Amino acid sequence: MRRDIEKVLKKWKDEKRRYPLLVRGARQVGKSYSIKKFGKEDFENLVEINFEQNPKYKACFDTLDPEKIIESISILLNSKITPGKTLLFLDEIQECPNAIISLRYFYEQFPDLHVIGAGSLMEFALSQEDFKMPVGRIQYVFLKPLSFLEFLDAIGEVKIRNKIENLSQNNLPSKIIHEHILSFIKLYSIIGGMPAVVYEYIHSKDIKRCLNIQTIIIQTYRDDFGKYASRVKYKYLQKTFYSVPKMVGKKFKYSNIDRDMQSRDLKQALILLEKAGVVFRVKHTSGNGLPLEAEAKENIFKTVFLDIGLMQNICGLSSDIFLTSNEDFIKVNGGAIAEQFVAQELLNYQDCYRQPSLYFWVREAKSSSAEVDYVIPCHSKALPIEVKSGKTGTLRSMHLYLKKANLSVGVKISQLPFGGTFPIISIPFYAIKKIPELISSYVYK
Numbered sequence: 001m002r003r004d005i006e007k008v009l010k011k012w013k014d015e016k017r018r019y020p021l022l023v024r025g026a027r028q029v030g031k032s033y034s035i036k037k038f039g040k041e042d043f044e045n046l047v048e049i050n051f052e053q054n055p056k057y058k059a060c061f062d063t064l065d066p067e068k069i070i071e072s073i074s075i076l077l078n079s080k081i082t083p084g085k086t087l088l089f090l091d092e093i094q095e096c097p098n099a100i101i102s103l104r105y106f107y108e109q110f111p112d113l114h115v116i117g118a119g120s121l122m123e124f125a126l127s128q129e130d131f132k133m134p135v136g137r138i139q140y141v142f143l144k145p146l147s148f149l150e151f152l153d154a155i156g157e158v159k160i161r162n163k164i165e166n167l168s169q170n171n172l173p174s175k176i177i178h179e180h181i182l183s184f185i186k187l188y189s190i191i192g193g194m195p196a197v198v199y200e201y202i203h204s205k206d207i208k209r210c211l212n213i214q215t216i217i218i219q220t221y222r223d224d225f226g227k228y229a230s231r232v233k234y235k236y237l238q239k240t241f242y243s244v245p246k247m248v249g250k251k252f253k254y255s256n257i258d259r260d261m262q263s264r265d266l267k268q269a270l271i272l273l274e275k276a277g278v279v280f281r282v283k284h285t286s287g288n289g290l291p292l293e294a295e296a297k298e299n300i301f302k303t304v305f306l307d308i309g310l311m312q313n314i315c316g317l318s319s320d321i322f323l324t325s326n327e328d329f330i331k332v333n334g335g336a337i338a339e340q341f342v343a344q345e346l347l348n349y350q351d352c353y354r355q356p357s358l359y360f361w362v363r364e365a366k367s368s369s370a371e372v373d374y375v376i377p378c379h380s381k382a383l384p385i386e387v388k389s390g391k392t393g394t395l396r397s398m399h400l401y402l403k404k405a406n407l408s409v410g411v412k413i414s415q416l417p418f419g420g421t422f423p424i425i426s427i428p429f430y431a432i433k434k435i436p437e438l439i440s441s442y443v444y445k
Helices: 005-014 031-042 055-061 066-077 097-109 122-126 148-154 158-165 175-191 195-204 207-227 234-246 263-275 308-314 319-323 326-330 332-348 396-405 429-438
Strands: 021-024 045-050 086-091 114-119 139-142 279-285 296-305 358-363 370-372 374-378 381-387 410-414 424-428
Touching: 005 021, 005 031, 005 139, 021 031, 021 122, 031 045, 031 086, 031 114, 045 066, 055 066, 055 097, 066 097, 097 114, 114 122, 148 158, 148 175, 148 195, 148 332, 148 429, 158 175, 158 429, 175 195, 175 207, 175 308, 175 332, 175 424, 175 429, 195 207, 207 234, 207 308, 234 263, 234 296, 234 308, 263 279, 279 332, 296 308, 296 332, 296 358, 308 332, 332 358, 332 374, 332 381, 332 429, 358 374, 358 396, 370 381, 370 396, 374 429, 381 396, 396 410, 410 429, 424 429
Parallel strands: 021 114, 021 139, 045 086, 086 114, 279 358, 381 410, 410 424
Antiparallel strands: 279 296, 358 370, 374 381
């Protein structure tokens, strides 16, 4: 299974003055698999230490001297570690905070050795008050579930991916190809982008077996709650975890989780789920200009889940829905599937070296409320995006936002092909990665 991160890793390998790399992301999104594949294919040898499975190796990092660390590892593993030829992979690195700290000294004193660290719950180690982060001495890469384009690649639909990658206003798919691609949107919305589930589909084509794998992954996340239950009671984490998938597309209110639970306890649970990479917050922004974060309001937000397949599973998806039409399927859950899909794609195609972020715009007024689903930076401007699960629908909120922010173009994402009436440009679900290119000819005023 090829992942787009492989290109990032290969580029990192060839950099003359590279930083040690920390690959961050939720459990089971494919961090270890991608790194080990990279190590085996691009290096003479791969040296892997998993601190969760083999905690004895933590003692190697009682010193922060890279040469002594390498000597200890080489002896214990009876393996030669050669700069330029060996990839040292420190897996579940959050279990050994000293290993994270040591990356600074690898950068300063042993720069020719390729070192990568990864961990599913790394955010918890990084946020400890007494943890001394080697700022400016390491590079982060954020990995997420397979994007729609990666999914197409994985299931052998390379020609469709190539068609999407080469989209332009002068190279648009025909109606029959457009409808064909939409059928894979439906499939991806059920399978999702978790590598283990995609792998199962590739080998069995059995939807029910895929849903079973999703259930196992969900149980794994739930079992992880015990690793940080001392900070917040288990019941708050569980309630929040199972509620977020059902609240996608809606303004987040703690009372919608459980009216009998204190919001401060649910707030702490949500923060922990964010740190675990299971939930992403979509912040409200005034959107008057970039950066969008400058006008973000922490207390007004929506949430999206890690993966559309897991989201649907928690919401009680039946495999029978697979037999419904494209249009009816994407409308399930009041359009929440459509919003989750778009959010997941927008997150996937962001700069992988930066902490992922999402924003939306809302105006709450008694007589004239309005909301734009997402706002992203594009061509040095804020770009509003409306998601339409059906083929019809008004865009009053979009026009209000364009006027307020003095912008000349917005995007509607739906099942319709590329087109639309200026200033609203229509982009199909499958072309989200291509948004900057597809609207590049439209001049911002």
